[in-house]
Amino acid sequence: MRVPLSWLGEFVDLAPGTTPEDVHAALVSVGLEEEDIHRFQVSGPIVVGEVLEFVGEEQSNGKTINWCQVRVAPGDELAADGGPAIHGIICGAHNFAVGDKVVVTLPGASLPGPFPIAARKTYGHVSDGMIASARELGLGDEHDGILLLASLGIDAPVGTDAIPLLGLDDSAVEINVTPDRGYAFSVRGVAREYSHATGVPFRDPALALTVVAPVTRFPVTIDDQAPIRDRIGASVFITRVVRGVDPTRPTPAWMIARLGLVGIRSISLVVDVTNYVMFELGQPLHGYDLDKLAGGIIVRRATTGEKFTTLDAVTRTLNVEDLLITDESGPIGLAGVMGGASTEISAQTVNVLVEAANFDPVSIARSARRHKLPSEASKRFERGVDPRVAAVAAARVVQLLVDLAGGVADDLGSVYDEAPVPQPILLPTGFVSGLIGLAYTGDEVRDALVDVGASLAEIDGDLQVTPPSWRPDLTDKWTLAEEVARIVGYDRIPSVLPVAPSGRGLTLTQTLRRTVAQTLAATGHFEVLTYPFVSERANNLFGVAVSPAPVSAGAVDAGASTVDVASALSISVPLPVPQIKVANPLDGEAPFLRTSMLPGLLQIAQRNRSRGLVDVAIYEQGLVFRPEAGVRYGTAALPAGARRPSAEAEAHLNAGIVPQPLLVGIVLVGNDVRHQPEQPAVAAGWRSALAAAQQVALATGVRIEVRQGQHPAMHPGRTAELFVTLPAASVQDGTGSASTVSVGFAGELLPTVADDYDLPAVVAVAEINLGLVFAQAGGDLTVTPIRTMPAATQDLSLVVSVSVPAAALRAVVAEGAGDLLETIDLVDDYRGAGVMPGQKSLTFALRFRGEERTLTAAEASAARLSGVALAGDRFGATLRE
Numbered sequence: 001m002r003v004p005l006s007w008l009g010e011f012v013d014l015a016p017g018t019t020p021e022d023v024h025a026a027l028v029s030v031g032l033e034e035e036d037i038h039r040f041q042v043s044g045p046i047v048v049g050e051v052l053e054f055v056g057e058e059q060s061n062g063k064t065i066n067w068c069q070v071r072v073a074p075g076d077e078l079a080a081d082g083g084p085a086i087h088g089i090i091c092g093a094h095n096f097a098v099g100d101k102v103v104v105t106l107p108g109a110s111l112p113g114p115f116p117i118a119a120r121k122t123y124g125h126v127s128d129g130m131i132a133s134a135r136e137l138g139l140g141d142e143h144d145g146i147l148l149l150a151s152l153g154i155d156a157p158v159g160t161d162a163i164p165l166l167g168l169d170d171s172a173v174e175i176n177v178t179p180d181r182g183y184a185f186s187v188r189g190v191a192r193e194y195s196h197a198t199g200v201p202f203r204d205p206a207l208a209l210t211v212v213a214p215v216t217r218f219p220v221t222i223d224d225q226a227p228i229r230d231r232i233g234a235s236v237f238i239t240r241v242v243r244g245v246d247p248t249r250p251t252p253a254w255m256i257a258r259l260g261l262v263g264i265r266s267i268s269l270v271v272d273v274t275n276y277v278m279f280e281l282g283q284p285l286h287g288y289d290l291d292k293l294a295g296g297i298i299v300r301r302a303t304t305g306e307k308f309t310t311l312d313a314v315t316r317t318l319n320v321e322d323l324l325i326t327d328e329s330g331p332i333g334l335a336g337v338m339g340g341a342s343t344e345i346s347a348q349t350v351n352v353l354v355e356a357a358n359f360d361p362v363s364i365a366r367s368a369r370r371h372k373l374p375s376e377a378s379k380r381f382e383r384g385v386d387p388r389v390a391a392v393a394a395a396r397v398v399q400l401l402v403d404l405a406g407g408v409a410d411d412l413g414s415v416y417d418e419a420p421v422p423q424p425i426l427l428p429t430g431f432v433s434g435l436i437g438l439a440y441t442g443d444e445v446r447d448a449l450v451d452v453g454a455s456l457a458e459i460d461g462d463l464q465v466t467p468p469s470w471r472p473d474l475t476d477k478w479t480l481a482e483e484v485a486r487i488v489g490y491d492r493i494p495s496v497l498p499v500a501p502s503g504r505g506l507t508l509t510q511t512l513r514r515t516v517a518q519t520l521a522a523t524g525h526f527e528v529l530t531y532p533f534v535s536e537r538a539n540n541l542f543g544v545a546v547s548p549a550p551v552s553a554g555a556v557d558a559g560a561s562t563v564d565v566a567s568a569l570s571i572s573v574p575l576p577v578p579q580i581k582v583a584n585p586l587d588g589e590a591p592f593l594r595t596s597m598l599p600g601l602l603q604i605a606q607r608n609r610s611r612g613l614v615d616v617a618i619y620e621q622g623l624v625f626r627p628e629a630g631v632r633y634g635t636a637a638l639p640a641g642a643r644r645p646s647a648e649a650e651a652h653l654n655a656g657i658v659p660q661p662l663l664v665g666i667v668l669v670g671n672d673v674r675h676q677p678e679q680p681a682v683a684a685g686w687r688s689a690l691a692a693a694q695q696v697a698l699a700t701g702v703r704i705e706v707r708q709g710q711h712p713a714m715h716p717g718r719t720a721e722l723f724v725t726l727p728a729a730s731v732q733d734g735t736g737s738a739s740t741v742s743v744g745f746a747g748e749l750l751p752t753v754a755d756d757y758d759l760p761a762v763v764a765v766a767e768i769n770l771g772l773v774f775a776q777a778g779g780d781l782t783v784t785p786i787r788t789m790p791a792a793t794q795d796l797s798l799v800v801s802v803s804v805p806a807a808a809l810r811a812v813v814a815e816g817a818g819d820l821l822e823t824i825d826l827v828d829d830y831r832g833a834g835v836m837p838g839q840k841s842l843t844f845a846l847r848f849r850g851e852e853r854t855l856t857a858a859e860a861s862a863a864r865l866s867g868v869a870l871a872g873d874r875f876g877a878t879l880r881e
Contacts, residue, residue, distance in 0.1 A: 002038055002172040002262040003190045006254075007280070011191035013200045020173045026197040031486050032184060033176040038261055040138050040168040041112040045080030047072050048149065048160040049104035049131070051096055052086065057123065065123050066091045070131065072104050073159040080159070081106040083128065090127040095145030101155070103132045103147050103162045112138045139166065139256055140266050152253045167257025180473040182383025186282030189470070196451055196487050206281060206392045209399065214240065214413030218353070219296025222416055224323075233323040234299045234335065235419040236358035236387045240394045241290060241410035242401045243351045245270060249405045264376070270345045270352055273400045275376070282470075283356055283385055283393035284377035286325075286333060290351040292343045295328035299335065299357075306331070310338045310373070322367045323359060336364035336381040337373050352401065356394040358387040358419060366584075386470035387419035419469075425477060427463040432481040438493055440484060448487035449480065512700050512774050513621060516664060519699035520692065525619045525666065530600025532622070533590040536579060541713045541753070543577045543595025543626070578627040580658055593625040593658075597665025598713075598765055602757045605667050609759065615670035617684070619692075621770065623660040633658050662771045663744075666692045668764040686718040689746040689764040693722055696768055700777040704743070708805050711745055714765075719747035722768060724776045744768035787849045791822065792860035796868065797843040797880035799835060804875045806842055813844060816870030817863045820855065823847045841880045 005020065014023075024034040054068040073085035087104070096102060106129045109117040115136075119128045134140045134147045149156065156165055163169050175190070183189040188205055195202035218241065224233040251272045259266055264275050274285040302308075302318035308331040309315045318324070318331075325333035325340075332340040336359040345352065358381075365382035368374055394413075401407040427449075433440050446456060446463070453468030467474035474480060485493065506514070517527060577595060585591035594600065597620055605616045627633060636656040639645045645653065668689065673682035690706065697704040702724055709721030725740045746766035754763045800809060806826050814824050828843035835841050846867075848860040871877035 001177050001185050001190065002174045003187055004170050004172040004258050004261045006167070006170045007187050007258055008191055008194065011188065011203050011205055012194050012198075020171050023173045023194065024175075026194055027173070027175055027190070029489065029491070030193050030197045031490070032181075032190075032193060033178075035174040035176050037171060037173055039171040040257070040260075041110075041114060042137060042163060042168050043110045044108075044161065044163055045106040046109050046132070046137075046162045046168075047080050047104055047106065048156045048158055048162055048165065049087075049102050050158045051098055051100050051102060053098055054091070054096075059123065063092070064094075066094065067123075067125055068131065070102070070104055070129075071158050072106065072129070074157065077159070079106060080161070081108050081129075083107070087128040088125060089129050089131055090122055090125055091131045091146065093131070093133070093145040096131075096148060101149045101158070103137065103149065103166070105130045105132050105136075111136050137166065137168065139168075139253075139260060151250050152256075153250055154253060166253045170257055170261060172261040177383070179383055182380060182472075183282060183386060183470040185380045185383065186278075187280050189282055192453075205396075206389055209392050209395050211391045211395045212409075213415060215411035216413075218412050218414045220414040220416055221296065221298045222418075223298050223300040232418070233301065233360050233363055234357055234416075235360075236356075236390045237297075237299060237414070237416040238356045238390045238394045239297070239414045240354045240356075240398050241351070241412040242354065242398055242405075242407040243290075243410050245350050245352055245401055245405045245407040247347050247349055252404065268345060268347070269405050270349060270401065273397055273404065274354070277393050277396045277400070278376065278380070281389050281393045281396065282380060283389045284336065284380050285393055285397055286339050286355045286377075287345050287397075288332070288339075288343045288353040288355065289345055289349045290353045291349075293327050293332070293353065297332075297355075298326045300324055300326060302331070308334060309341050310334060311341055311344055312338070313341060316371055319367075319370055321363065322370070323363050325355070334367060334371070334373070335359050337368050337371070337375055337378045352407070354394050354397045354401075356390040356397075358385055358390055384472045387417075388469040391415070391417075422467045422469060424457070424464045424466045425474070425480060426459070427465050427477050427480050429462050431477055432484045435478065435481045436485045436493060438485075440488065444488055445484050448484045451487055452483055454480075508777070509774055512777055513662075513770070515699045516696055516770065517621060519695050520619045520664075520666070523692070523695050525617045525692065528601065528604050528618045528620050530597075530604060530620060530622075531586075531590075532594045532600075532625070533582065533585060533587060534592055534594045534599045535590050536576075536592055538599040539579050539592050539595045540576055542598045543579075543624075544712060578629045578631075580625050580627055580633075595624050595626050597622060597624060597663050597767055598667065601665050601667040601765075602759065602763070605669050605763070606757050606759055609669065615674065615684075617666075617668045617672075619664060619666045621662065621664045624663050625658050625660055627658045661769050662774075664696060664768050664770050666746075666764075666766040668692070669759055669762075683762065684764045685762055686715070686720070686747045686764060689748070689766040690720060693720075693744070693746045693766045693768060696770075696773070700773055702773050702776045704773075705740070706746075706807055708807075709745055711747075713750060713753050714745065715748040715750055719745060721745050724773055741772055743772045785851075787822065787851055789850045789852070790854050792848045792855050792857065794846045794848070794860055794864050795827075795843060796846055796864060797828075797841050798868065798871055798877040799839050799841050799880050800871075800875050800877045802831070802838060802840045804877075809842055809871060809875060809877065810844060812871050812874050813846075813867035816867035817846070817848075818866060820848045820850065820859065820863045821846060821867070822849045835880075 005014065005023065008014065008023070020037040028034055049070040049072045052069045052071055054066040056064050056066055058064045068089045068091050069086055070089050071086050072079045075085065077085055079085060079087065105111060105117045107117055107119050111117065111132065117130055119126055131146045133145065137147065154165065177184045184193060192202050218239050220237055220239060222234050222237060249269050251266050251269045255272055255276055256266045259272060259275060262279050266272050270287050274287050278284050302320055302322040302324050304320055306318045307315055308318055323335035324331045325335050329342065332343045361382045361384050364378050368378035368382065398409050402409055432445055449456060449465055452471065455466040457464040465480055474483060521527060579595065580593040582591050582593065601618055601620060604618060608616050634656050636653050639649050666689065668684035670684060671681045672684045672688050673679065675681040693704060705723040706720045707723060709719050710716055711719050721742055722744045723740050724743050744767045749763040749765055751761040754761055796813065798809065806829065810824055810826060814821055825845045826842060827845050830841040846864060848855055848863055868879060
């Protein structure tokens, strides 16, 4: 909300020399957040001039310019720039005549841009200044001709300073208005807040007007018999009529300047008046051409498939929840959002019907978002408008149309008022002090509540407080206490740093989350934050579990050094997964809560690449929403009273919450290592995703087992499933033993899925259920002692079927080799000459070490052969010759 200081000064006394910064500081003290300061970017000398004569001169390019003689000072006095009283000025406009008074910017002046004015030689003359248009002065968009002061109703002497004459010396403060304080979307509301902050008297403009009830009733029907969600669409609907409006009357310069400062361009006098009163009192208004109305007005909901053409000439298909203003011809306005083209005010309008209504905030907010039509009116209605100000606002519009447009107030109109009356709230003595933690006197509490407009009554020593009609946010004793604290002053509340109890600190989960974040950041990944809203297709694609890879001749190990995929790389159609749909989504194309972290991360990766950041490594920790099929959530009612619910009731409430596991998602695109001298670029791939997953494992002290898997969104030969072994205490299967569970996957996206996100064919991703990983981290730690004896190393090449996973063979060899084996690493996967078709040769590097003595070569070989023997029994493995 922007508030011009000259306008604010009409309702409160501003001390001489008050600056916009002073006003901001005062408003901040009562909880209004400062945003910006707006000024007209002009400086003088800018004066009133009179065209004495001009000569048209045609140029070689076919353009005709006017060489003008303009008087800028009376008589023989010097001009404001110290030059002569008559200046020669080149002007390309043709909408003026001899004797017209215009705005002249003399050398030394500056216009918005900034555009400095100086004497310049052009078209064969020295142009000593410029005759300005409204657009050049920052007063509007009109630039087809120069600004004629007569068009604004101004007849000032030649040489008069035009800056204050046009209101260009004014400035405006801009504040951020939170959704619960809609009353501050008006100069009236901000002036009241300034009064609270400074103690200066507040002159309520709503009390300065006399509201005259119409004598003759204009037919208005509120037909909302089946309101949406038990909310009445229109609780107040006031109409007034003004006849004989002169459509040629100009909008006064002071009104144009104020509207410009609040961010509204001048359109016509009638429309400008309705906008002006909206900003002044906070009540949106609408003017209809009375002669274009067909019969009376009916306020109703739209019918299925009904269409309506709004003022922007767009025909819109309406929803049954949309509230309409109609006449006998059909819809003439989308209530609280935008009027219709059929009854709009035009240059021929002489009789005006003024509407001031109060509409349901929820209905207006939904319509504005549904049709993507945010407006100043909907912005106010959706935050709540004072229902008692509608009649006053209509009277104010009538007054201005009579005074400025030459109209005559008619006795025709209507009054429909079914607005609910504010209900009293009981405020116990001492409640405010007890809640805020500061001793407030009874007078401070009463004065603060009276200041905000509340009515007070005393009942058995307690206060009965009736909030004012413009404060729908005051609903209970807690909001009243907050208001007292705000008005008396937040600076009165002491700032006390709480002391943490000894012996406490971060929980294990908090520590592990921080450790994971720090580890990923330290290894080159950037943390991001995404929205939890996704499309149904994204959930179906990513929100499914990894399944074991099928055993076939084309199967490929995630740990293999080569990849040979014979299957087609196309997206399989996943089965629908249970999802939670948001009732009022911010984006209609993403109305579901995420079941995976990856869709949001992929969108961020695409956005970064579209802005030239081609190497992306990002991660996010967050909750996902994974409902169980067939389970209804949110059915448990909150227990009555203010006491903690019983353990049984709490368990029942928790059962009604959608399962929300904590996950970490990782996405890598582009290069892991950039090209540099003596170092070629290394592209990110499935190895990068596995490395990131292993970093998470190292950060938490958990061993992750890697197996080959498959996923509908993942490359069929480059997908690894990740497993951890949960401690017995974390397993709830009744067996009392440890269990190995899948905690996520890592690998590369299908190229077709990557293409859907406008990403390269190779995109490495990983997703890990941190809740399950942390459960394993919370178990007993197994400490491996550091052995100091010399090591014995040997290599082992085994030939097995290509269907045997490398990880499974590695585990069997390690099991057979026994305790003397310290490490075993896969170093080669060979398929080719010397190996039978359908088989592969896997080579492992083995390291043996004794605990208390140096091993002999025979002992290391015996352990190695034990591993070979067990691999032969389990998988038919043979030593490669």
